[in-house]
Amino acid sequence: MRTVNRSRAGRLLLLPLTASLLLSGTASARLPEPNHVFYGTALRNGVALTEGAVAVRLEASPVDLASYVLGSDPKVGDRYVLRVPIDAVDPREPGMARPGDAVQFFVDGVPAGSATVGERGEVQMLDVDPAEGGLPTLSIGDISLYEGNAGTTAFNFTVTLSAAIGADVTFNWGTAVGTATSGIDYVGVPATTVGTVQAGNTTAVLTVTVNGETFQEDNETFLVNLSNVSANATIFDGQAVGTILDDDRPPAISIADVQVLEGDAGNVAAVFQLTTTRPIAQAVTVNFATANNTATTANNDYQSAVGVATFLPNTTATTVTVQVVGDNVNEEDESFFVNLSGASVNATIADSQAGGTIYDDDGFLTFIEAESLALIEALYGVSGLAVSPDGAHLYATGQFDDAISVFSRNSTNGALTFVEVLRDGDVQGAATIDGLDGAESVAVSPDGAHVYTAGFNDGAFAVFARTPATGQLTYVETHKDLSLGGTASGLLGASSIAMSAD
Numbered sequence: 001m002r003t004v005n006r007s008r009a010g011r012l013l014l015l016p017l018t019a020s021l022l023l024s025g026t027a028s029a030r031l032p033e034p035n036h037v038f039y040g041t042a043l044r045n046g047v048a049l050t051e052g053a054v055a056v057r058l059e060a061s062p063v064d065l066a067s068y069v070l071g072s073d074p075k076v077g078d079r080y081v082l083r084v085p086i087d088a089v090d091p092r093e094p095g096m097a098r099p100g101d102a103v104q105f106f107v108d109g110v111p112a113g114s115a116t117v118g119e120r121g122e123v124q125m126l127d128v129d130p131a132e133g134g135l136p137t138l139s140i141g142d143i144s145l146y147e148g149n150a151g152t153t154a155f156n157f158t159v160t161l162s163a164a165i166g167a168d169v170t171f172n173w174g175t176a177v178g179t180a181t182s183g184i185d186y187v188g189v190p191a192t193t194v195g196t197v198q199a200g201n202t203t204a205v206l207t208v209t210v211n212g213e214t215f216q217e218d219n220e221t222f223l224v225n226l227s228n229v230s231a232n233a234t235i236f237d238g239q240a241v242g243t244i245l246d247d248d249r250p251p252a253i254s255i256a257d258v259q260v261l262e263g264d265a266g267n268v269a270a271v272f273q274l275t276t277t278r279p280i281a282q283a284v285t286v287n288f289a290t291a292n293n294t295a296t297t298a299n300n301d302y303q304s305a306v307g308v309a310t311f312l313p314n315t316t317a318t319t320v321t322v323q324v325v326g327d328n329v330n331e332e333d334e335s336f337f338v339n340l341s342g343a344s345v346n347a348t349i350a351d352s353q354a355g356g357t358i359y360d361d362d363g364f365l366t367f368i369e370a371e372s373l374a375l376i377e378a379l380y381g382v383s384g385l386a387v388s389p390d391g392a393h394l395y396a397t398g399q400f401d402d403a404i405s406v407f408s409r410n411s412t413n414g415a416l417t418f419v420e421v422l423r424d425g426d427v428q429g430a431a432t433i434d435g436l437d438g439a440e441s442v443a444v445s446p447d448g449a450h451v452y453t454a455g456f457n458d459g460a461f462a463v464f465a466r467t468p469a470t471g472q473l474t475y476v477e478t479h480k481d482l483s484l485g486g487t488a489s490g491l492l493g494a495s496s497i498a499m500s501a502d
Contacts, residue, residue, distance in 0.1 A: 435462030
């Protein structure tokens with residue numbers, strides 16, 4: 001029986017090898033007998049890649065023994081497979097390896113690890129990552145800035161070295177044309193320009209000068225490329241995009257919808273948020289006025305508002321407030337509009353109307369939704385409900401399902417979303433949940449930290465710890481009646497539970 005060498009993070013594991021190797025899902029790829037095969041996942045700083053190329057070479061050799069383009073074989077999935085040809089007969093042919101040869105892996109041309117060639121017909125599983133290639137890596141980040149109306153703007157690109165070393169790391173860099181035009185939109189930089197990450201540091205800044213102008217145009221881009229890094233580092237991400245944001249179009253104004261509860265008396269402020277697409281150095285103004293829809297000023301549903309909204313210089317937000325009048329009349333929800341018009345000459349209007357919805361809070365209960373056994377588990381014989389003190393979660397006990405269900409609650413409309421169900425006898429960690437047989441009642445502690453249930457058939461109550469952020473429950477303990485082997489009295493047929501106020 002052959003064996004497969006599986007190595008990861010410096011460890012080697014021996015597994016049986018059959019005639020075919022399971023590479024991804026249920027697909028298999030037959031091993032060419034003369035080859036030694038490396039397979040695994042290609043990563044970049046620990047994140048699996050789905051695009052790119054992986055290659056393997058003899059150490060100190062510029063020639064690939066094998067290479068693979070990620071995604072090129074559906075049977076392999078997102079992994080790579082490198083079939084290294086073996087030549088055990090002298091003289092060795094070029095491009096062939098022998099068992100025991102030291103090889104180096106490359107991801108998109110960047111060193112990404114090393115290994116030793118095994119016997120023909122064997123397979124090694126090895127994840128490769130340039131971060132593990134032995135040399136620090138250089139990367140450069142994108143940047144987006146407004147161009148300005150005059151003068152120049154410095155686009156400062158940050159080059160990052162993955163780890164500081166005791167010597168300077170040098171490289172060439174320069175700009176390349178995107179949609180922006182060199183010499184007009186920005187000042188081009190020759191590709192032979194030298195950049196340096198100084199010894200002991202991990203960053204360097206490359207500056208490209210962008211020219212300001214007043215033409216209205218689309219956003220434009222140019223590229224910054226790194227190349228020819230010194231021998232003590234490699235390039236991991238060698239290209240950045242500089243996006244020149246056009247600031248010559250007038251800012252566009254929008255207004256957002258608002259919803260409020262009307263209240264029983266007095267006024268409630270409906271505050272509408274106005275925004276612009278970008279700040280400018282001058283104030284921006286726009287007229288606003290309310291308009292009736294199903295809510296009307298004649299019925300005293302809200303108070304008419306007309307005026308001018310102002311964006312202060314270098315800001316992008318302001319508000320308009322409309323007073324909604326409270327009442328105790330049972331009626332449908334109603335709405336009105338706020339319309340924008342007459343923007344100042346240095347701005348335009350992108351969204352000229354917002355709706356204000358007045359939710360009636362005086363009517364009878366309104367049906368929103370129903371959860372049933374057909375849709376949600378463990379609701380058979382629902383007999384107990386409790387809402388957490390923060391209103392974020394609801395807990396329901398199902399006496400015929402011997403379970404407690406957890407729902408998250410929408411604070412706006414009360415709608416519920418199923419989170420989880422815990423049943424009597426479920427195993428949770430090292431504990432087995434007990435006390436939910438015939439669960440009839442549930443209560444949440446005033447601090448929201450715990451949930452308690454009463455189990456009729458179990459003659460018991462169960463205690464759960466509650467996670468406030470998710471509402472999920474962790475079983476803590478159960479107290480049963482003495483007659484059922486417990487330590488408490490009076491719990492036979494327990495059917496309700498209540499918490500003291502403190």
